[in-house]
Amino acid sequence: MPCVADWLNNPFSIVQGIFAQNVPNSDWEKKVTEYFKEKLKENNATNWVPSLNDVPVHYLKPNSLVKFRCMVQDMFDPEFYMGVYETVDPNTNARVLHFGKYRDVAECGPQQEIDLNSSQTVTSERQTFYCVPVPGESAWSVVVLNLQFYAYTSASQARVSPSTSYTPSRHKRSYEEDEDMDLHPSKQKEQHMGNSRSGGDIHGCVEPKRLETEASAGHHLISPNCSPPLDLNFPLPGEKGPACLVKVYESWDSFKVNDVLEVYGILSVDPVLSIVNNEERDSSALDPMECMDTAEEQRVHSPPASLVPRIHVILAQKLQHINPLLPACLNEEESKTCEYRNLAPLFVSNFMSELSPVRAELLGFLTHALLGDSLAAEYLILHLISTVYARRDVLPLGKFTVNLSGCPRNSIFTEHIYRIIQQLVPASYRLQMTIENMNHSRFIPHKDYAANRLVSGVLQLASNTSLVVDETQLEQGQLDTTGVHNVTALGNLITWQKVDYDFNYHQMEFPCNINVLITSEGRSLLPSDCQVHLQPQIIPPNMEEYMNSLLTAVLPSVLNKFRIYLSLLRLLDYSISDEVTKAVEEDFVEMRKNDPESITADDLHRTLLVARFLSLSAGQTTLSRERWLRAKQLEALRKARLQQQKCVNGNEL
């Protein structure tokens, strides 16, 4: 029986074993997946598997088991490979069967040759996905994952080092120490800001580890052909992290572009793969069979393995959410197959019991952040737990785009609001709507037919990413064609929750689920579901200091609770009883009677949305009469504010 280290460090030996036992029939493949599934179910074994998100590729052992949390950015064509092949020794004529699954190269011994004409050869099919780390993933989420991994690896007796040579500095810390560190968030922040994928540049301190990655990446870029650096195609500018070619062997039809996956598979960084490229490029002039692809396509589809490693997937699972503080799957049915079988319901019920204090605390926190405006804070909570839960024909239900108007112009306020949101949600991005940005950045992903890949754009984001659009940055000026397209795309995203990817000859729409928050001075030029005008109660003399102290004041454990709160409530179900339906009907009819001009179906839509999120934010899964009234009250307050604002503006004019 292979020991623990085996299935982690040398999964091929396991596969070979199973393969050898079952070779004549083809169910060895099923047995392999079952074996690894079982292994990973064992007490938190998933945490032992080194993650590609975290450990630089060159520290990981080739052909070992790794995990990778990623978003499917592009899908390449399916490829046919030799599932089973036979080698023959020309001297002894001895024939050996091998499996080609989970491999890029059909290997054979020094004295052997592959018999391409063998009758035993089985041709199979697999699909390649180009995956990138979840765009805009928050620094804290990565940190939490790291902590989990190192906590388990250091605590376990059968300690498995992710690789032979790499011992990260944090590795030596015990879990307790980490907890301890959590108590000093400023220290923690400094430590991890380098990890931040966006907006972390203020601190400017880059961890040594990152430097190493960059250095090594840079090295590969310069060598050997001096070709321009490969664009790794991250949706958001300035992102770093491993991109990966993920080879999927089963049910690839169930995965979609922009899905967030967690894959467990065998890492392949065979340097031969890089040789393949060079060879092909050189010989392409000679061999007509191999000049099918342009050099550009070659570069993109088979980049050097050291830069874009391959993962041969044994297990892949779609993630409902990317918050590492929550169990991976919370659904009843799904959790049956999930390793956290017993944990999920317990976790939820535990958390639900202390929901209201958390909500109160969060409200207080956000009220402070929004300069004492509790109404805006209330709406911000509703916005943060909103999610598209269904689509009726073309109409997405459950989107709740908030336009926070009245933000002070040209101040760091919006930036800090974003930093706070970044601390709360697992993935976020701040889009600065400057004329230049709108005219020059790539919003809509488009297909590059020369390289045969989908070139990513800012709007290619995973589900439930928070997109903070900062309109206060916008000056008067001229939008060019790209700019107009970008603004239209942004508008479509908000209204229909879909992005039309540009395939040159046609467009294709990809539904998405992105929470958009627009900060603006007056009413935004973008459409929104609801506009809240900010009414600051306090004007801090030094915004920077005020905001920083706000973040440092909140305990990390509390911060974690906020994070769980926001992610968890999004996943809850919701219903309205017949009784309340009646009441709502009555209400609506009544309102229309009194004021037919200003109350429209849209208002009812919005109030229902507010009611929905209001109930959910209190952990209630049905609408009660009180919540409905509260929702109406909130709406009334909000509207009064807008009215008031209009009057003020009118007077000024």
Place this chain on the structure above:
Amino acid sequence: YLGPPPAALRRFRRRLRACLCLAAQDARSPPSQKRRTEDSTSTGDLQPMPTSPPADLQSPSGPDALFSSPPQFRHAAIPLDFDISSPLTYGTPSSRVEGTPRSGVRGTPVRQRPDLGSARKARQVDLHSDGLAEDVVATEQSLGQKLVIWGTDVNVASCKEKFQRFLQCFIDPLAKEDEDIGLDLNEPRYMQRLEEINMVGEPFLNVNCDHLRSFDENLYRQLICYPQEVIPTFDMAVNEIFFDRYPDSILEHQIQVRPYNALKTRNMRSLNPEDIDQLITISGMVIRSSQLIPEMQEAFFKCQVCAFTTRVEIDRGRIAEPSVCKNCNTTHSMALIHNRSMFSDKQMIKLQESPEDMPAGQTPHTVALFAHNDLVDKVQPGDRVNVTGIYRAVPIRVNPRISNVKSVYKTHIDVIHYRKTDAKRLHGVDEETEQKMFTEERVEMLKELSKKADIYERLSSALAPSIYEHEDIKKGILLQLFGGSRKDFTRTGRGNFRAEINILLCGDPGTSKSQLLQYVYNLVPRGQYTSGKGSSAVGLTAYVMKDPETRQLVLQTGALVLSDNGICCIDEFDKMNESTRSVLHEVMEQQTLSIAKAGIICQLNARTSILAAANPIESQWNPKKTTIENIQLPHTLLSRFDLIFLMLDPRDEAYDRRLARHLVSLYYRSEEKMEEEYMDMAVLRDYIAYARSYVNPRLSEEASQALIEAYVDMRKIGSGRGMVSAYPRQLESLIRLAEAHAKVRFSEKVETIDVEEAKRLHREALKQSATDPRTGIVDISILTTGMSATARKRKEELAQALRKLIQSKGKTPALKYQQLFDDLRAQSDTAVTKEMFEEALRALADDDFLTVTGKTVRLL
């Protein structure tokens, strides 16, 4: 070295497949089933391969003459060289000398078919020579009938004979006239094609695999499974027949058969390893094509020492350079002479899945195509094509010096036949692609559905279920989706009658107009969605641009042309500027677009229905004004809309209540529940597509009578008040609507009920949009002249009153404007607004009675 094609592997797989095919056949035919069981008892796991079915059935010893067990087979299959009538010699240089013993064939050079791969030696196996079959005495069978090409069950002679019979006898029972212009449908179809080849001199014969299948199922199967062997056989057969008939014909090279429409695969996504080396047909869009690549077919070598020359053919993509001169035995003396070698053209093309075939949320797949010789440059990027070809997989070598092989195969398709699916778009309706979509069960299901009495209501409620009520509007849009019947009066000089129905939605903001448009846009395959605010005239029509690479002028089509045969949804129609709107005039009635720009003068088809949405001019509907006044659109444009619907906020308690209930339900019901209730969008889409392509209703006698009556009624209403109010355009609208309604029922005849519904809908729409706000009477003249009859009367009266007033003032050359206005107001018994007064002045000015300059009115 490691040669690319794993030939034996392929053959082996092929054999297995042949057995599978057999097994499949067996399931259908009991006699062979019996045979099979007999066999399996005696011969083990590998199933026997029949020679040719007729021979098999006749001969009791047939099954026994086959191979028995696999290992033995592999060793025993040392081929005998049989040259008679075998494709062995086909396409090799030697055949150029020998040829077939016919003069015509000999005179015409053979051209290699790189699309079938290099002329690989297809070995035939004589089943008799198999050592294991020796104990069986097969006396009755002739030698020829037992020859099969190794690894297949193809018998060359019988295959050839069958194909010749097919060519000579096949008459397509389902042929439609428009498909084959100039063909006599009662004569063998392909013989006429051969005659065409003789006349035109294009040595290619396109064969529809569907025809072949209906003629001989087994031959079809062989073609699909072993195209590489069967197509050369077909070529041979065709040439024999052709040169038999037209011995004096001179062709560039021998005729090549190009099968198309193999039903094996339609979708790129469904390609899998089993399709390798089979004949497949897939559809897709060309996204990239390479430069022309010259590929060496035959190398010419010359000895440097003794000038001895030799030719070497390409074998699996390689040329084996002779190392020794056969003549003088000098080593390494042979040099390649380039300009005497033979090359063929080759092109790499990338084909991408068509957007319709793609599952939501995935990116399209691509596949590489290799086109050879004549097919090079036949397609351009952007073309939608159906490609028939052979699917290939080739292993990739890591390095010639390393024995490791990359475990991935490269796949491509060798193109045999292209068929552009959008080629006809400029000429006629492309029915081809849409027809193929439906399986028989689907058609049954749709027909079943069409028989339901409430199908019309069902469909209309399935349309955008999330949008509440507006039943009539949905019905109108439904009819628009179906469209009327296309009528061609070109011969009588009236040109095409428009079959498309145009609809204008007009109403308050927030009445889900955009949502309806979005829904329709998502529903129809060729829909376009534009916003009036953002689109320019060129964006809608077409523009000419210079390709930066080739410096060629290219016509880029706009939304209207792109939505040919579809629906163009235009949101914010009112915000569109005047010049842009004016291009719609031609589209909406003539259904064409004329372009004269940068030296390109052309007329493009734009048979598109237009679904437009407009907001009232004051953004909120003013009930005191007419539609015209509310939308402020030129009435020339308005009259081109068949239906104009108002979407108004009803402000009615019962409505509010229902609306509230509907909205609340949106917010808690799960998605599955919603879907149960309504018809699936896919079903609706199929239903419409089916009706559009198959149902062409014609007016029945009663229906035309009813239409005449309806029209006369409409005219009467107008004539009663002394003016014409209904125009032939309205009659045409009625006909279209009635036809569309008949299509909903899948009825080939327009009946009275269709006319009734058309009338009702027309009236409903009119009632809303053409009601004279002052009298409450429906008045079509509002649409046609922009003014209601009463308003016109009133205006005239006022002008007359003003004239009298001025005349009564005597001979004053100039009058004060304000003074006149006040006088008129004092005199008139109804309220006279300033606008009305100005209008009256303008009317008088038009009559050259007076002129208005500033604040004074001068008499003329």
